[in-house]
Amino acid sequence: MERKKIKEVLKAGQVGEKILVKGWVRTKRGSKNVQFIALNDGSTILNLQVVAEIENFKEDFLKDINSGASLAVTGELVKSKGTEQSVELNATEITIYGKADPDKYPIQPKRHTLEFLRENAHLRFRTGTFSAVFRVRHAMAFAIHNYFNFKGFYYLNTPLITASDAEGAGQMFRVTTLPANNPPMTEEGKVDFSQDFFGGSTNLTVSGQLEGELGATALGEIYTFGPTFRAENSNTTRHLSEFWMIEPEMAFYNLKDNMDLAEDFLKYLIKYALDNCIDDLEFLTKRLHQEEKNKPQAERSMDLMEKLKFVLNDKFVRCTYTEAIDILKNSKQNKKGKFHYPVEWGVDLQSEHERYLVEKHFGKPVILIDYPKDIKAFYMKMNSDNKTVAAMDVLFPQIGEIIGGSEREADYDKLLKRMTEIGVPAKSMWWYMDTRRFGSVPHSGFGLGFERLVMFMTGMGNIRDVIPFPRTPKNAEF
RNA sequence: UCCCCAAUAGCUCAGUUGGUUAGAGCGACGGACUGUUAAUCCGUAGGUCGUAGGUUCAAGUCCUACUUGGGGAGCCA
Numbered sequence: 001m002e003r004k005k006i007k008e009v010l011k012a013g014q015v016g017e018k019i020l021v022k023g024w025v026r027t028k029r030g031s032k033n034v035q036f037i038a039l040n041d042g043s044t045i046l047n048l049q050v051v052a053e054i055e056n057f058k059e060d061f062l063k064d065i066n067s068g069a070s071l072a073v074t075g076e077l078v079k080s081k082g083t084e085q086s087v088e089l090n091a092t093e094i095t096i097y098g099k100a101d102p103d104k105y106p107i108q109p110k111r112h113t114l115e116f117l118r119e120n121a122h123l124r125f126r127t128g129t130f131s132a133v134f135r136v137r138h139a140m141a142f143a144i145h146n147y148f149n150f151k152g153f154y155y156l157n158t159p160l161i162t163a164s165d166a167e168g169a170g171q172m173f174r175v176t177t178l179p180a181n182n183p184p185m186t187e188e189g190k191v192d193f194s195q196d197f198f199g200g201s202t203n204l205t206v207s208g209q210l211e212g213e214l215g216a217t218a219l220g221e222i223y224t225f226g227p228t229f230r231a232e233n234s235n236t237t238r239h240l241s242e243f244w245m246i247e248p249e250m251a252f253y254n255l256k257d258n259m260d261l262a263e264d265f266l267k268y269l270i271k272y273a274l275d276n277c278i279d280d281l282e283f284l285t286k287r288l289h290q291e292e293k294n295k296p297q298a299e300r301s302m303d304l305m306e307k308l309k310f311v312l313n314d315k316f317v318r319c320t321y322t323e324a325i326d327i328l329k330n331s332k333q334n335k336k337g338k339f340h341y342p343v344e345w346g347v348d349l350q351s352e353h354e355r356y357l358v359e360k361h362f363g364k365p366v367i368l369i370d371y372p373k374d375i376k377a378f379y380m381k382m383n384s385d386n387k388t389v390a391a392m393d394v395l396f397p398q399i400g401e402i403i404g405g406s407e408r409e410a411d412y413d414k415l416l417k418r419m420t421e422i423g424v425p426a427k428s429m430w431w432y433m434d435t436r437r438f439g440s441v442p443h444s445g446f447g448l449g450f451e452r453l454v455m456f457m458t459g460m461g462n463i464r465d466v467i468p469f470p471r472t473p474k475n476a477e478f
Numbered sequence: 479u480c481c482c483c484a485a486u487a488g489c490u491c492a493g494u495u496g497g498u499u500a501g502a503g504c505g506a507c508g509g510a511c512u513g514u515u516a517a518u519c520c521g522u523a524g525g526u527c528g529u530a531g532g533u534u535c536a537a538g539u540c541c542u543a544c545u546u547g548g549g550g551a552g553c554c555a
Contacts, residue, residue: 029514036514049515066506084515103488108505109516112489115547171553207555232553233479245555340551351551404555449555462548463555474546 001074007043013077013087021048021089022072024126025100027109028065030054035062039071039089042125045132045283049080049088057094067109068100068126114465121469121478129287132280133466136273137454141225143272144246144450147265148223153248156215156222158208160229163200164429171231172203173241204229209247209445210379210432213408216249216443217435223248225450233473237462238399240451242471249445255381255390255407258444259367262394262403263316265448266365270312273457281305281457288459304459307397310364317362320370321349321388327361328353348375351400358395366395378424380406381442382414392446399455405446412436 001020009019023041030036033054038047050073052062065071074093080086102108106120107127117124124130145155161175177197178184184192193201208224215222224247231241248261273281285304302310319327328334328343333356341350349368358366370388373380380389394403409415415436419426426433454466464470469478 027516029517031511031514031517033511034513036517038515047515051513081513082515102506106488108489110489110505111516116489119547228555230554234553235479236551236553237549239554243555399555401555447555452555 003072005043006039006041006046006048009048009077009089010044010046010085010087015077015079015087017077018074019077019089020072020074021050022097023048023070025065025067025069025071026128027067035065037065037071037073037091039073040131042131045128045135045279049082049085050075050091050094051078051088052091052094056092061094061096064096064099065094066100066102066105068102068105068107070097070100071095072097114460114462118462118464118470125468128283130465132283133454133458133460134468135280136277136284136458137466139273139277140269140450140454140457143269143276144223144225146272147268148221148248151221153221153223153250154215154219156212156219156224157226158205158211158215158224158247160205160227161198161202162205163198163202164210172206173229173231175202175204206230207245207247207447209249209447210429212247212249212445213432213435213443216251216445217439217441220252221248221250235473237464238452238455240463240467240470240472243463243467244450246448246450247445249443251441251443253407253444254442255369255392255444258405258407258446259318259369259392262367262392262405262446262448266394266402266453267312269453270308270457274308274312281308284458284460307459308457311396314364316365316367316394318367318369319357319362321368321372322370324349324353324357324368328356331356331361333360346372346374354395354400355397359397365397368393368395373418376406378418378422379408379415381409382418390444394446396452396456398461399452402452402456403446403448405444407442407444410436410440410442412440 001018003020003022004013006021006023009021013019021039021041023039026038026040026047028035028037035052035054037050037052039050040047054062072095073089073091075089075091077087078090080088082088107123112127117127117130125134148155176193178191178193178195184195186192196202205228207228208226212222212224224245226244227242228245229242230239232239250257250261253261281304288304322345325343325345328339333339334343339352341347341352343353358364369390369392370383371391372387373382373389376389376391380391382389390407392403392405393401396402409418412433416426416433451463451466454460455463458466460466464472
């Protein structure tokens with residue numbers, strides 16, 4: 001008999017139908033005459049209730065069916081006598097693939113903390129919460145490719161190993177085959193990377209953007225979607241050493257086109273999740289609601305589902321950096337001296353400032369543009385005031401900056417001048433400069449942190465809980 | 479990297495001004511139950527109190543260091 005996925009059985013199963021399902025036991029309960037097994041196969045957050053009449057099975061056999069055990073069940077689909085589900089499977093034959101010793105199996109049918117499950121990352125997929133999170137994560141990855149494909153963007157794979165260390169986006173992981181304990185040295189007493197695998201010092205990429213620009217200035221619109229590595233010693237709920245980033249880059253887009261794309265893109269993703277992951281989102285909403293019950297009223301946030309619809313239906317606020325500074329300066333918060341960091345034109349906005357703008361002042365996502373040139377990267381287009389650049393940051397409630405982007409400086413001389421000012425070696429980036437020497441065009445792009453998106457979509461509060469195997473300082477197990 | 483907090487049963491936690499035999503809930507196990515929904519009821523087992531040192535007649539409790547985890551900050555996506 002052909003195996004059916006539980007998702008299909010619950011959606012389209014016919015009463016009276018003989019079926020075969022396979023999956024893992026979530027819980028088992030029962031009485032003298034009958035046992036109920038909640039079976040899950042990962043195809044949906046919902047379980048299929050398997051009914052095993054005691055008289056049809058040996059007692060010892062049923063004892064081995066514990067939480068976590070894997071089964072194949074054949075039987076007849078019947079209308080449920082219970083109220084929690086419409087159909088259930090009357091088992092005629094059960095095969096146990098693998099037992100799960102209840103004394104040793106860590107995932108028991110009870111509430112576990114996320115911290116505990118993080119330490120059991122290899123088994124946490126078997127919980128409702130994490131299976132939901134990773135189904136949503138998959139749906140988002142698929143939707144991203146879908147969106148860009150529909151828009152005529154090309155998926156471009158930029159290198160993970162790079163010789164460029166001038167991107168200035170953070171500390172990098174060195175890639176080398178030189179022996180760690182006794183590397184070859186130059187006469188000056190430095191490590192001789194000319195003898196290294198690539199004939200020079202190489203690192204893991206911190207961004208595919210510069211290479212992305214090379215693609216965009218020929219293919220028109222491209223996007224990258226791949227892993228990114230930062231060797232920063234960051235210990236927060238929003239940072240990983242290895243994370244995934246989406247970086248679209250578009251020829252002939254100015255800053256406004258860039259903002260329009262970013263907003264449309266994010267809204268498409270939210271709509272996709274609502275259309276395709278509703279069971280998981282409802283489960284996650286309920287889970288979050290339970291968790292929030294323990295918090296004082298003031299700290300509780302909006303329901304996950306409400307929040308998604310709210311962002312979907314509302315237009316993002318667009319506001320210049322200069323206007324934002326004025327708002328912050330005139331805020332009660334500032335006048336009462338409640339900001340930890342001072343607000344002055346020219347300083348980088350702190351988390352507390354961003355949170356005030358998004359959560360208190362506007363109450364919706366905000367796109368901040370035209371930042372002072374000194375706090376942004378060298379490749380951003382200089383505005384006519386010569387003080388600000390055409391940067392844009394999309395700020396979301398709770399998670400802060402979800403997207404950072406800009407219109408790029410397309411003028412060769414201006415770009416070179418800026419690089420010289422900040423000390424970025426233009427010479428070794430001759431390949432990047434060539435885009436401005438030959439057929440340069442106005443172009444723009446942005447970076448979206450994939451895990452931050454998944455955090456927002458699932459309501460998970462810690463970025464380590466939305467990537468299967470998190471890499472953070474002092475943690476690379478699993 | 480900086481600041482704060484925590485580490486006690488498989489899990490989540492309580493443990494009084496330092497004082498006899500370290501507790502509860504959940505989970506597990508055994509039993510009861512005519513179909514349960516994280517079932518219910520009764521019972522049983524389960525502990526080198528994170529590690530190393532110190533103070534003391536006496537340390538789960540006080541002190542120091544380290545380790546790990548959590549929260550916040552910085553860096554950023």
